[in-house]
Amino acid sequence: MIQVYNTLTREKEVFNSITPGKINMYVCGPTVYNYIHIGNARSAIAFDVIRRYFEYRDYEVNYVSNFTDVDDKIINRARKEGVDELTIANKYANAFFEDTLPLNIKPATVRSRATEVIPEIIAFVADLIEKGYAYESEGDVYFRAKKFKGYGILAHQDLSEMEANAAGRLDDEELTRKEDPIDFAVWKASHASDEISWQSPWGAGRPGWHIECSVMAQKYLADTIDIHGGGIDLAFPHHTNEIAQSEAHTGEKFVNYWLHNGFVNVNDEKMSKSLGNFTTVHDMLVQYDDPMAIRYLLATTQYRRPINYSSDTLSQAHLALERIRTGYRNLSFRLSKASAGHDETVDSLVDKQVNVFEVAMDDDFNTPNALAAVFELVTIANTYSENELVKNDTVKYLLDSIEKLMSVFGIEDLTTNQGLTEEQSSLLEARVAARASHDFKTSDKLREELNELGVFVEDTPQGQRWHK
RNA sequence: GGUAAUAUGGCCAAGUGGUAAGGCAACGGUCUGCAAAACCGUCAUCGCCGGUUCGACUCCGGUUAUUACCUCCA
Structure with a gap:
């Protein structure tokens, strides 16, 4: 029985998939206007671990994620560099794959780009207008937030508060286009001829930020999906708006379990460009030669907890991982001359720790407790390695168990003993x-x-x- | 202001009503020709103040501090 913390209800709930043995999950991907930063990596790794654990539990996981490849940030960057938007998007989408490869993040089952689903987006928006949930205004299309019952409950935001906040923040021009300050754009009119745009019933324009995820989740998964994930900052407004759009469109519940990962701080500060501590994975991989230690740090902290990234926490992660690697290696050394058979006492100690691991992971992916079980296995392995006589099956069982559990964290290749000159x-x-x-x-x-x-x-x- | 979260040993980090997992570091010991690795042992009373209870780190109230979100943001 797996329990997950659902942001919607703010409680741990027993997880039941819609289709037994299968899971449909959608995780928000990055906007491809720059190299991904450590926060993007954390999110990707957190949900990669969750996915891997479901797979470990024999679920078939359909994992869909997106690249936001059209939005203001990309347009601005393209302007600045004097190239078109897709050049920017392609460059950083490719960089995403290059950067996530050494971190051993499994590719999504489907990785879709916003620009690949424009017809579906237009149809989706048209339907929202038809149903009275959205309206066109000077080429923009806005969603009537208030018309959607329960708007804002994901982030537990008070509607009138949001309204006051929004009103104070928006410029007059935007306010006049909206019926209500909290309405949000599902389609944005194009205002410059050299800006990327598509023809629509409302003129030339491009999708609003939130709409692509609603469309992709429906297109590649279903009207109602099991899990939707992303960074905690996305709960509002992004996910809040997705719920409103999707449920207005389909009339069905959009997501059963909302999972959100915590943030990464850099040297105990929030990562931001203004503080100058904006850390890209691209740079980290250049500066640090043990990418698995980076993965270890990001994967073994419980996904909802904040992580402090610093040279200190990173080197602690490296040392901890070294202990696991050493134990694994030392036991592997005994394999070639191990005698036949197995030691039942040791086998059962292994079984016990594997069980501890599973109980921990079942509890909202409690990776620190799960990891403690791995360290117990390492101690068992080290102790067993010191025996004068070791049995082949038990050595293998120990090695396989450590390997299998570590692969849930995405940490593989525990021995790097290949290729002597x-x-x-x-x-x-x-x-x-x-x-x-x-x-x-x-x-x-x-x-x-x-x-x-x-x-x-x-x-x-x-x-x-x-x-x- | 609103909504949340967090405060546990030198550091990282679990636990959450019955006297504190695990990792790193440190110290002592065993093993070793030496070394390395490993193993064994030592190292906290859980922000503060009250309350409930036979008993609280764990529940309740208060308080202090830190942080996040409130339409750029993983």
């Missing part, structure tokens, strides 16, 4: 020979040489062990 191999062999003849002076010297070549040697009762 000829030089390295012969030095290793020479060292074995030196030790056999108790020539420690030579063996220590060889150890140092190997060290400088990036091969680290350790001596064990079972012989020389090395890693890179």
